[in-house]
Amino acid sequence: MIASRRLLRWVTAALATAAALFVMVRLSAAPVGYSDPGTSSLRLSWSARPERIEVCRTLSAEELAREEEHMRQRVECEGHFATYTLRVEADGRLLSESVVRGAGLRHDRPIFLLRDLALSSGAHRIRVSFLRRERIDRRAEGDTLEERAERSEADTGLFAGRAAREATERSRRTRAAIPPRLVLDTLLSFAPNRVLLVTLDADRRALEVLDSTATSR
Amino acid sequence: MRLLERVARRVLTGIDAATTRLYGWTWNPVHQTGTVAVAMLLVLVATGLYLLLFYRVGSPAASVARIAADPWIGSWVRSLHRYASDLFVIAAALHAFRMFAQSRSWGPRTLAWISGLVLFGTGVVCAWTGFVMAWDTFGERLAKDGGRLLDVLPVLSEPVSRIFAGDGPVPSAFFFVNLFVHIAVPLAMGVALWLHVSRVARPVLLPPKPLLWGIIGALTLASVALPAPLGDAANAFVLARATPTDLMVAWWLPLSERLSPGVVWSAMLAAGVVALLVPRMMRKPREGPLAASVVDPRLCTGCNQCPQDCPWDAITMVNRDDDRPTLLARVDAARCVSCGICAGSCAPMGVGPVGRSGRDQLAALRSSLAVAPVDDTPIVAICCEQAPPAHVVKLRERGARIHQVPCVGNLHSSVIELFVRNGAAGVIVFGCPRRDCVGREGPKWLHERVFNDREAELQPRVDRRRVRLATLAPGALSDAIAALGSFTHDLAVLHRPETSEDDAFDVICEPVATKGPDR
Numbered sequence: 030m031i032a033s034r035r036l037l038r039w040v041t042a043a044l045a046t047a048a049a050l051f052v053m054v055r056l057s058a059a060p061v062g063y064s065d066p067g068t069s070s071l072r073l074s075w076s077a078r079p080e081r082i083e084v085c086r087t088l089s090a091e092e093l094a095r096e097e098e099h100m101r102q103r104v105e106c107e108g109h110f111a112t113y114t115l116r117v118e119a120d121g122r123l124l125s126e127s128v129v130r131g132a133g134l135r136h137d138r139p140i141f142l143l144r145d146l147a148l149s150s151g152a153h154r155i156r157v158s159f160l161r162r163e164r165i166d167r168r169a170e171g172d173t174l175e176e177r178a179e180r181s182e183a184d185t186g187l188f189a190g191r192a193a194r195e196a197t198e199r200s201r202r203t204r205a206a207i208p209p210r211l212v213l214d215t216l217l218s219f220a221p222n223r224v225l226l227v228t229l230d231a232d233r234r235a236l237e238v239l240d241s242t243a244t245s246r
Numbered sequence: 247m248r249l250l251e252r253v254a255r256r257v258l259t260g261i262d263a264a265t266t267r268l269y270g271w272t273w274n275p276v277h278q279t280g281t282v283a284v285a286m287l288l289v290l291v292a293t294g295l296y297l298l299l300f301y302r303v304g305s306p307a308a309s310v311a312r313i314a315a316d317p318w319i320g321s322w323v324r325s326l327h328r329y330a331s332d333l334f335v336i337a338a339a340l341h342a343f344r345m346f347a348q349s350r351s352w353g354p355r356t357l358a359w360i361s362g363l364v365l366f367g368t369g370v371v372c373a374w375t376g377f378v379m380a381w382d383t384f385g386e387r388l389a390k391d392g393g394r395l396l397d398v399l400p401v402l403s404e405p406v407s408r409i410f411a412g413d414g415p416v417p418s419a420f421f422f423v424n425l426f427v428h429i430a431v432p433l434a435m436g437v438a439l440w441l442h443v444s445r446v447a448r449p450v451l452l453p454p455k456p457l458l459w460g461i462i463g464a465l466t467l468a469s470v471a472l473p474a475p476l477g478d479a480a481n482a483f484v485l486a487r488a489t490p491t492d493l494m495v496a497w498w499l500p501l502s503e504r505l506s507p508g509v510v511w512s513a514m515l516a517a518g519v520v521a522l523l524v525p526r527m528m529r530k531p532r533e534g535p536l537a538a539s540v541v542d543p544r545l546c547t548g549c550n551q552c553p554q555d556c557p558w559d560a561i562t563m564v565n566r567d568d569d570r571p572t573l574l575a576r577v578d579a580a581r582c583v584s585c586g587i588c589a590g591s592c593a594p595m596g597v598g599p600v601g602r603s604g605r606d607q608l609a610a611l612r613s614s615l616a617v618a619p620v621d622d623t624p625i626v627a628i629c630c631e632q633a634p635p636a637h638v639v640k641l642r643e644r645g646a647r648i649h650q651v652p653c654v655g656n657l658h659s660s661v662i663e664l665f666v667r668n669g670a671a672g673v674i675v676f677g678c679p680r681r682d683c684v685g686r687e688g689p690k691w692l693h694e695r696v697f698n699d700r701e702a703e704l705q706p707r708v709d710r711r712r713v714r715l716a717t718l719a720p721g722a723l724s725d726a727i728a729a730l731g732s733f734t735h736d737l738a739v740l741h742r743p744e745t746s747e748d749d750a751f752d753v754i755c756e757p758v759a760t761k762g763p764d765r
Binding site for chain 1: 268269270328329332333336383387400403404405407408411412413464465467468472474475481482483484485486487488489490491492493494499500
């Protein structure tokens with residue numbers, strides 16, 4: 030009697046253990062929904078420096094003389110980084126509109142953009158625009174590089190090669206910065222549960238569309 | 247919070263009762279969740295070392311898929327690693343719940359509570375990084391949400407989320423950092439575990455061997471029979487309809503994905519603060535039954551027994567400031583949890599919580615016996631106050647005279663002797679299961695004192711046939727009743743002891759100071 034009761038207890042305990050383990054195993058890999066069937070996604074993702082909007086002027090000889098020799102910077106620039114309006118439309122319908130700034134508290138870091146916009150699968154006319162918000166009045170912008178070069182002192186001594194280096198650096202920064210106007214307007218076909226990625230081609234300085242085949246580059 | 251504690255206590259009793267009915271109190275894994283969690287950590291380390299040999303940060307998904315496809319070792323070792331992590335989380339959560347429900351989270355146990363929270367948190371973080379290592383759809387999902395949450399913190403110079411966007415392959419550096427965290431966190435857990443048990447004497451880190459190997463064996467069987475599925479390899483351009491989600495470590499994920507990072511962080515912060523404040527919210531005045539032990543220097547003989555028996559290392563021996571050539575016990579109130587085990591360990595009854603020393607126990611019992619002699623109820627059942635009240639009532643209904651003590655480890659052996667001297671046919675002491683004693687070592691020390699002559703032993707003049715130790719656990723009432731029945735049966739062949747007024751017994755119990763000036 031006691032032996033049979035003990036056996037029954039063992040069997041019950043074994044079955045309960047097996048059931049508990051089964052529940053744990055099932056909960057360990059429970060299929061939890063992630064995206065709705067039939068939906069697709071338009072992803073916008075790029076990172077680039079915003080354009081620097083600044084006004085530069087060449088300091089006069091008197092102004093330079095007031096500075097210590099090692100502090101004499103011939104060109105003085107003041108400004109800020111541009112902000113942009115991101116606008117995404119699908120078939121003429123506005124999906125998203127936002128102002129994008131550079132990262133960091135002073136917004137002087139690159140822009141890191143990442144947006145996922147849900148769309149139904151199928152073909153859609155997509156228009157993505159990324160436009161600089163600030164208008165630059167060229168007439169009030171201060172000296173041009175050429176003007177500065179004309180007014181600068183001889184490129185010798187402590188300043189040897191500086192004007193050329195400055196020009197090169199400005200040119201590089203301008204090329205690396207986001208263009209003031211980026212627009213992508215195209216017809217895209219979205220497969221179910223697939224993502225199409227719009228990103229910035231740094232070489233072409235234009236928006237481009239990537240899919241899973243294109244990223245295997 | 248008190249109401250919550252009462253509800254938790256009731257729930258815990260229900261869980262204990264159910265599991266004790268299944269496994270018996272000796273092998274009840276729910277009584278040993280802390281040690282089960284530690285055992286799972288060891289399993290995780292062992293299986294993790296094997297998996298590490300085959301993992302490649304350059305091709306995470308492919309390398310894990312290769313491991314999972316190996317039918318001989320890789321598949322079940324990986325599954326065992328997964329299931330051990332799940333069981334770790336379950337065991338650690340249950341352990342915390344037990345400590346909360348039993349009001350074992352405050353006072354001197356605060357460090358253990360907080361380090362336990364750290365252990366639990368780091369264990370879960372470690373599990374998350376492990377899933378990310380596999381880089382299947384679930385790992386990607388975890389990483390994306392983790393990145394989303396991290397990106398709102400002003401700590402990273404560039405957002406993490408963009409590396410999962412698909413405009414380039416996820417850099418190996420990400421998987422290397424993830425692997426580093428996955429390995430470094432367990433090292434931190436080692437330190438936290440040391441802190442966790444630093445305030446207890448003789449910490450028990452592993453379950454009894456049969457239970458340990460039983461659990462590992464069951465998990466291994468589950469790993470072989472039901473290997474943990476691996477989701478499809480992560481692809482930034484595919485929206486998985488569902489992911490094989492581990493709800494033990496990521497139950498919050500579907501909810502978190504729908505909330506803003508600010509809300510999620512706020513919720514996590516609030517939960518963390520509440521958990522950390524539990525010791526403060528649960529604390530009670532250190533008086534009455536919760537008063538720390540005190541030493542009566544007149545009675546302390548410097549025998550060094552109470553420091554050995556104290557489960558919390560709260561007692562040390564120091565030099566006396568009088569002319570006696572012995573040491574003196576000193577209780578550190580900040581470490582004392584008022585379990586009263588020292589009171590049971592002190593033969594001259596010189597130490598114990600206020601009102602619960604051996605002398606106090608004897609005085610209370612004498613008063614009780616004066617009002618209600620044991621003549622009518624010849625069998626005395628001494629029960630721990632932690633025992634379920636309904637079970638105690640059942641024992642009373644079966645004719646036992648009930649005498650309750652805060653912990654059987656607190657019980658001085660002289661109390662047993664006094665019962666027998668006053669005519670009790672027998673004394674049966676019902677303690678808690680050994681691994682579920684709130685005083686940690688109550689049943690163990692009582693057994694040693696009664697049957698193995700540990701200091702403060704039950705005197706040889708007490709017939710051991712009249713004393714029995716048993717266990718009274720939720721869900722094991724029938725065992726307790728059977729033990730009582732068996733004891734009653736065994737006592738039937740013995741003559742009822744005669745009441746005796748032994749002077750020697752009284753002398754033992756007199757304060758030492760009354761013995762005379764020659765000391």
